[in-house]
Amino acid sequence: MGDGTDWLLDADPAIRWQVLRDLMDVPAAEVVAERARVAEAGWGKRLLGLQADGLWAGGACFPSSAWRPPGPAVGDSNGQPWTATLPTLRLLRDFGIDPSYPAVRAAVGGVRQHCTWEYAGEPFFDGEVEPCINGGTVAIGAYFGENVENIVVRLLGEQLDDGGWNCEAERGSTRSSFHSTMCVLEGLLEYERAGGTMPVGDARRRGEEYLLARSLFRRASTGQIVxxxxxxxxxxxxxxxxxxxxxxxxxxxxxxxxxxxxxxxxxxxxxxxxxxxxxxxxxxxxxxxxxxxxxxxxxxxxxxxxxxxxxxxxxxxxxxxxxxxx
Structure with missing residues (x-):
């Protein structure tokens, strides 16, 4: 397969443009042109076309059990509905879809206007209660140019003494979670890059230290794989x-x-x-x-x-x- 780039380029634009940018160092104009295709063809366009009434799968994160996907179900129907609005926007961000593309702006505007959280009915970009969900929402909101300042304030106030975050903190946990910490770090980094007004660098570095002190996968207490x-x-x-x-x-x-x-x-x-x-x-x-x-x-x-x-x-x-x- 050689260096693998030919195999990687024989793929959807969501992969192709990132290969061109991150592995091949082609001229910027070529990268921009291929990135534009994410919203115009393939997976990106397909996801955008699945939105209805400002939502994907009828909900923010946990759609009603009465909801069923159109056509044959793909995946495990007893598992998490990865078709909901949060994971779909997260996937569009993974695709690197251009936030300024008109169809993308329209889709994100629909979320802002119509999507609320199942937990308490709050607007999507005001966030929920769990740091892992809120970290993901900050990453999405910052990437797509939405105001997520209120969520950032909440996350900064929820950082634990060991430097990380944990969705179980509201139930008494004082130890951080790798899962929650990673979600929050990604959100704070995206917020920082988007020019957010609040200083988050110190909190982000404390969260990084939580992971680094554990070599990214070992227990601090024993050194065993978590x-x-x-x-x-x-x-x-x-x-x-x-x-x-x-x-x-x-x-x-x-x-x-x-x-x-x-x-x-x-x-x-x-x-x-x-x-x-x-x-x-x-x-x-x-x-x-x-x-x-x-x-x-x-x-x-x-x-x-x-x-x-x-x-x-x-x-x-x-x-x-x-x-x-x-």
Whole structure:
């Protein structure tokens, strides 16, 4: 497969434009042109077309049990409805869809006007109660140019003493969660990049330190792996944590630290002989449509994400003996 770029380019525009930008360094005009196609063709256009009355799947995050997807259900109907508004907007952000594209602006405007949270009926961009949900909402809102200041205020006030966040804090937990912390960090980084008015850098660095002190996947108390599932790479990650998602955050933030080294080598060692990475540990639930061939098969998304993490890391870090690029 060589360096894998031909295989990656034989894909939807959502993948193609990120390959051009992150792995090939083509001229900016070519990247912009391919990115525009995300909303005009393929998966991005398809997702936009599934919105109805400002919502996807009839709800913000937990649609009514009476709701059913049009046509044959895809995925596990007993799992999380990944077809709802929050995970759909999260996926459009993963696609890198252009927030200024007219159809995208119209879709986001529909969410602002019509979508409310199932928990208490608050407007979507005012947030909910759980940090993992609110972190995702901040990332979405900041990316699409919406006002999420109130959610940011809430998240800053909910940071725990150990530096992270936990959705169980309202029920008494004083220890942070990798899942919740990752969601919030992604949100604060997107907010910072969008020019948010509140200083969030210190809170973000404290959250980063929570993960770094644990090498992204080990217990602080014993050094043991917290959850073997975190060494498997899913896409979309949804609200779930794994070390590839963690490394993608640090790459995006351009935060270099020697404590990333072990997690990077886990990623490197999972490359297959043909140069790809597999799809693993898919999080069960209803989805709009399949984007890959299933767990255990080569994954364009995971291959793209792993290659750009390694490219970023190796640009400044010497590779250890026995880990030369394949």
């Amino acid at each position: 959850d073997p599932d975190w060494l498997q790479f899913s896409f979309p990650a949804q609200w779930h944590y794994d070390i590839l998602r963690g490394l993608e955050y640090f790459r995006s933030a351009d935060t270099r630290d020697p404590r990333l080294a072990e997690a990077v080598e886990v990623v490197r060692d999972k490359q297959q002989p043909d140069g790809t990475w597999l799809l693993e540990n898919t999080h069960q639930g209803l989805i709009h449509f399949e984007m890959e061939e299933g767990d255990g098969k080569p994954s364009r998304w995971n291959t793209l994400r792993a290659l750009r993490v390694l490219r970023w890391y190796d640009a400044e870090q010497p590779r250890p003996p026995g880990h030369e690029r394949r």
